[in-house]
Amino acid sequence: MMKQFNMRSGHICTFILSFGVLLTSCSDFLDETPDNRVDLDNLEKASQLLTNAYSTASYAFTDWMSDNVGWTRGTNLRPSHLEMYAWEDVTTGPTEFDTPDFYWFNTYNAIAHANEVLAILDELPANTDEEKERKDAIESEALLTRAYGHFMLVNLFAEHTSNGTESEPGIPYVKTPETTFIGTYERESIRRVYREIEDDLLDGLELVNDNFFSNSGKYHFNRNAALAFASRFYLFRGDFVRCLDYSNRLLGTDPSSFIKDLTSTEFRNASSSIQAYPQLYTSPDLPSNLLLMRKESLVQRTDFSFGPNESFYGSLFGTQPFPETTDERENPAFVKGDNALFPVRYQSLFERNSLNSNVGTPYHIAVAFTGEEVLLNKIESNIALNNLNEAIVDLQLFVERRYSGAAPVVTLERLRSFFGEDGNPSFTDQLVLLNYILLERRKEFIAQGLRWFDIKRYGFAVSHTLQDEISTIRLSADDPRKVLQIPQSAVDVGGLEPNPR
Known part of the structure; x- marks a missing residue:
């Protein structure tokens, strides 16, 4: 009560x-x-x-409605999961x-x-x-x-x-x-x-x-989290000038301190452990993690609902414009059901009702705002305002902390070739960069729920395969x-x- x-x-x-x-x-x-x-x-x-x-x-359940998932075999599919997957109105009450x-x-x-x-x-x-x-x-x-x-x-x-x-x-x-x-x-x-x-x-x-806020500041709306919220608010409203303003207030002239380096020894060592990696990824000690929230949820469970099919997951992270590099966001990943994968971003936690009870509340710690999101908001705003050189500078910082191996170098020529649009004048430099930033957002936020809002913002259509894994249903733009x-x-x-x- x-x-x-x-x-x-x-x-x-x-x-x-x-x-x-x-x-x-x-x-x-x-x-x-x-x-x-x-x-x-x-x-x-x-x-x-x-x-x-x-x-x-x-709100990570929105991924089940997005183009990040396909029909998943071998998991617990509740009626609400099936309804969301098919974009039907959910009929369960407010307690699920x-x-x-x-x-x-x-x-x-x-x-x-x-x-x-x-x-x-x-x-x-x-x-x-x-x-x-x-x-x-x-x-x-x-x-x-x-x-x-x-x-x-x-x-x-x-x-x-x-x-x-x-x-x-x-x-x-x-x-x-x-x-x-x-x-x-x-x-x-x-x-x-x-x-x-x-x-x-x-x-x-x-x-x-x-x-x-003393030692618990990352669990409260501190100044950095408030600036990140303003960055998202103005991006969603389409006020790119103000989005840039509040993004820059957070990031300053050197955004690097707010971007996790997934190519670092610390993260690469942690990637061998499905316990250590989510603890590090959501750590309040990382400057990039601006606001942490406890979420009562089962999305972190590998036996629950829908996930990205293995083939899609491998293609998403394996297809990129930088030869001889590895996207460090691909791993570690849980096997989900019989045919899906799930990126390790959450630690699956459980609060017992009492010391000796087997009944309680499943939850995870979610990172509600990150420096990475703010940098991506800034890049998208600069693209919208046709400040393409500024966008490329920030993209370079971002990809250097996501792709290991040969040094990734962001150029318009490379991105245009990646999208197969060489010699197509109607596919402008602005469109090249916009398509690429939306791809990076999709990778960065997979399983965390933000893809759904990009689908709404840009009017993307979504298709889902059905149980026979041949038939499809479609959500139009x-x-x-x-x-x-x-x-x-x-x-x-x-x-x-x-x-x-």
């Missing part, structure tokens, strides 16, 4: 927040003794509450991990915790300069988590923002705590949702202060099923308009 908080106007029941699915009931709340509830009456308690403002739901409903429910729950803190913060005492700075830092974290939660929701449950979709329905942007038993909500326009996200993001950035369906409980009880099908 979710904790309840003794707020300024008495005991307020917090009924969050799946827009129809309640976490508790008024009778449950009233049956609790006051000693079992938390008085949100000081900055320390407000700060502790914000640890719940980070959604524990993973790695589903759209679970993501919706869990993320609005996280947003609710941020709103609880923001609602009471002005009334909490802050008498010293240090306390005032800490209050600002708490406000910053609450604003940034609220913005991030809504940002991911609108990019999953609404159209990608563009000139033609900004007036389309987005999601509810929730800024106040729940004070009614069952509330009704409206889907604000995509334009309005993005405006609200931007306001929270920029206000949070202005107040961010890393001094109060403008298929409305690229927008996840609003959970049925949010439609039935919360009054939200479902997405068209």
Whole structure:
């Protein structure tokens, strides 16, 4: 049961927040003794509450809808997996991990915790300069988590923002705590949702202060993570000038410290161990890892759902423009089922309900923002702005830390030849680089969920093979099923308009 908080106007029941699915009931709340509830009456308690403002739901399930996977034999395929693979509306409820409903429910729950803190913060005492700075830092974290939660929701449950979709329905942007038993909500326009996200993001950035995170700073919205969020936000919005600005604020004049060197002895030694590699890859000690989040999920399991087929996986990493080099992202990889592989990016973890219990919660630590993503955002923005030389300089740094063997050298001629477009004037230098950066993004983020957003941003079609591994189904470029369906409980009880099908 979710904790309840003794707020300024008495005991307020917090009924969050799946827009129809309640976490508790008024009778449950009233049956609790006051000693079992938390008085949100000081900055320390407000700060502790914000640890719940980070959604524990993973969006890596979107890879099962993407062009990264094919029909996988020998794994546990639940009905929800089959529905997502076929781009059908998922019919399971909000309690099953790695589903759209679970993501919706869990993320609005996280947003609710941020709103609880923001609602009471002005009334909490802050008498010293240090306390005032800490209050600002708490406000910053609450604003940034609220913005991030809504940002991911609108990019999953609404159209990608563009000139033609900004007036389309987005999601509810929730800024106040729940004070009614069952509330009704409206889907604000995509334009309005993005405006609200931007306001929270920029206000949070202005107040961010890393001094109060001590040794756990990588698990909070620190300054670098906030800048990375701004970089992604403006890239998705198509504001490439601002994306460049915030990317450069993080990366500075020498981005190398924010890029993992997978060709290094440290990473190559770790690649022989399926335990050591994910520990290193997600380590909070790496400067490239900007924000870490615990995710309650099974995507890290090798006996679960769909994965990249072996032939596709080998082709993806084996086909590249640099002769006599090896893409170090290919290995290590788990064998998944009978015919798939899965790159080792997550450590499969399990929290037992009690010391001697075999029941508990599977989870992994995900890297929500990385320096690599910011560099790739910067490169894509420079390409969009036709700053091609600047893009090539950053690409050179990136590939040097991904490809071992003969030194990889990025040139337009080499990339044009790689795509088989020699002598084709309609395939401009800008298009050559854009196609290549999207390929590198696909490799970098495989199994982590970001490919789906590139598919939406660029209107890519997706094909999936069926169980006979011959027949195929297809998701067209403008298929409305690229927008996840609003959970049925949010439609039935919360009054939200479902997405068209």
